[in-house]
Amino acid sequence: MNERAKSLRVAVLGCGAVGSQVVRLLTEQSDDLAARVGAPVELVGVGVRRLDAPRDVEVPDGLLTTDVLGLVARDDVDLVVEVIGGIEPARSLILAALDNGASVVTANKALLAEDGPTLFEAAEKAERDLYYEAAVAGAIPILRPLRESLAGDKVTRVLGIVNGTTNFILDKMDTSGAGFSEALEEAQELGYAEADPTADVEGFDAAAKAAILASLAFHSRVTAADVYREGISDVTAADVASARDMGAVVKLLAICELRPGPHGDQVAARVHPAMIPRSHPLASVREAFNAVFVESEAAGQLMFYGPGAGGAPTASAVLGDLVTVARNRLAGTRGVGESAYADRAVQPMGETRTRYHVAIDVDDRAGVLAAVANAFADHDVSIQTVRQEGRGADAQLVVVSHAAPDAALAATVEQLRNMDIVREVTSVMRVEGGDE
Template identity: 70%
Template sequence: MVRTRPLKVALLGCGVVGSQVARLMTTHADDLAARIGAPVELAGVAVRRLGKDREGVPPELVTTDAAGLVARGDIDVVLELIGGIEPARTLINSAFEHGASVVTANKALLAQEGPALHAAAEKHAADLYFEASVAGAIPLLRPLRESLAGDKVNRVLGIVNGTTNFILDRMESTGAGYGEALQEASALGYAEADPTADVEGFDAAAKAAILAGIAFHSRVGLDDVHREGITEITAADVAGARQMGCTVKLLAICERAEDGRSVTARVHPAMIPLSHPLAGVREAYNAVFVEAEAAGRLMFYGPGAGGVPTASAVLGDLVAACRNKRGGGLGPGESAYARLPVSPMGEVVTRYHISLDVADKPGVLAQCAMVFADHGVSIDTVRQTGKDGEAKLVVVTHRASDAALGATVEALRRLDTVHGVASTMRVEGE
């Protein structure tokens, strides 16, 4: 190989993912150089605190001055792995201003500030790569951005958060309640000390915004995504799904409207049939279905988090950014030409599984059925069990607007014969 100037890389963050990136850059240095056509040199590693032994990272490269590192002027690519909005946003913009391309795994920042970051990259003729921001090691964004660039994507449906999938899988396989399953996830390192971002759906919602924006060539922000978490899911909900031949998953669903004039993006728990491929995604794995007009149904599956898997995606982007630096080209930027509006959740057409605690006496079923009819919601199946004056009524609806279904549930709550709405859950995948 002809000797050429090394490409200099600045690493921001040396935690679970960053430390693995640094290690792999060292152990795979020869292969990376061969694939890029030039050596890659780790020029600096920015951390919050000094004094910690970081295996494989020369101490002289470690600094707490992240701003100074990205502003050096000789950095070719900045790897942003610190997360959060600030200082990540400022550091990325500084990297662009000083001539560097950026690789990031920062889903929260991309979901909130994606258009501004893409505009800054374009202004300074730099690359912005972010494969690691969604689904860890799974090659997903690049196929959407590049391989399917000539196709029309109509739907993206998937499991994009490993923590919640592990919890729901444990509830399914062991009969555990939510709290018990969360404790196990924490003990095994699948859940953070504060699991709110995962279990309340914020993490998945950020990923859904990114996926929808790419898939539909339109700007979709975090505020556009309907979000519900799994904290209210009970062992009874999981058992009820099993009786229907279903399982419960936290799904990210991005869809193009049937008339093609708008899109929706949502994250919420849903029942899916055991026959659906996503039903078999266990533990902390991720899987995403992409439905395209010409390509048909594609499924992407693999580890969605963890230091080594995520580092794999980061290094893939690093290779692409370095090749572009060496060759003088640029990768794909933002594609938002379609400008499709995002419809509210109420306009989504879906199905509901509704569990009601009702009085066990004649006429209750007819009274409830009238409420469904008054709101234009058709009933698919009904199951009723009763004992000692109390009964459980389980209704599964046909497809209707989410607004109509929500109004139906609220009307049912007001009936004297309905003692409580035990649970409501959407049904998908049929």
């Protein structure tokens, strides 16, 4: 028999940029949602920290409450939408909702990346759904394709631009020649970057999303702590110009892939700026947009593109999950839970094969190129291309390597820095795409 066939009652936790748009869509599209779900969807409460905080939408009378724990404990709440963000109190509230028999939709990437298994186990125990499409790439449907559409395939690589703030900054540096600080200031003025942009520009946000993507794609538990992370604050206008000279563009990439290990495939997950050829589909992703490029054995190459943040786009993903969870609730079924059966190990960054672009200020004299080449050879790193720019005091070598273990490449750079003929290693950046 259907549960609560007359209506499905929803509580929303948080009424900020995303929560307010969820409330708006629930109220404005109530008739359409009822038709899609098969029963009315009734908003019965909105949990907030302050009743008098300014909000983008008008919340219907009587729904706002600061007793958020009391809201999720109500026995008439069927679905809880969590868009508070952060670790606590979100974790405790989600666990309480599941324990009380509610299904949960969340957009909380940080919590899922840090403690997802606890949430999934609670959902399994409660026999309820936990859906989280909005946690990665805003409105872009990427988690459901990985979890369901590609369930019969073997995904081998997920490569994505999953942070709009950093993509906007790097795009401005590429198109205008601006430095990092100047581009960041513009992003803040336009509302793409927070007053404290650390989570974005240092890669923490993207690392959390990479952990979620890797967990789904490779059926293994991957946390944010497992993801190697570098931000973009050290990317210079010279780096961007050098990329342009070699027909490439700099992007902050989340890269999740299967790599051979001593006992089978391992998961390699990393976030860092990288040069990619302008011919690569991700190179054309402009401003604050996101895109995720998926490679699998049977389907081949797929790309998902769209707005990766913002109240309304993220709320769209939340409502999509809500409709699915509501349908499951009416049918007395559950959707797909956590899939971690593969239990693959995470490959250390030092063992992960990648390529480096290295710019070196050198003395302009005979034997310099041979000495630099020997430094690469000392660590079994093969050189793909090398070019010299300038003469005399302005002499510079730009070297692009073939793929090698990251530890060997890092050791090569350290050796270069200690050589008498090297005045300075001015730029080190990984290269993705193209021939290894």
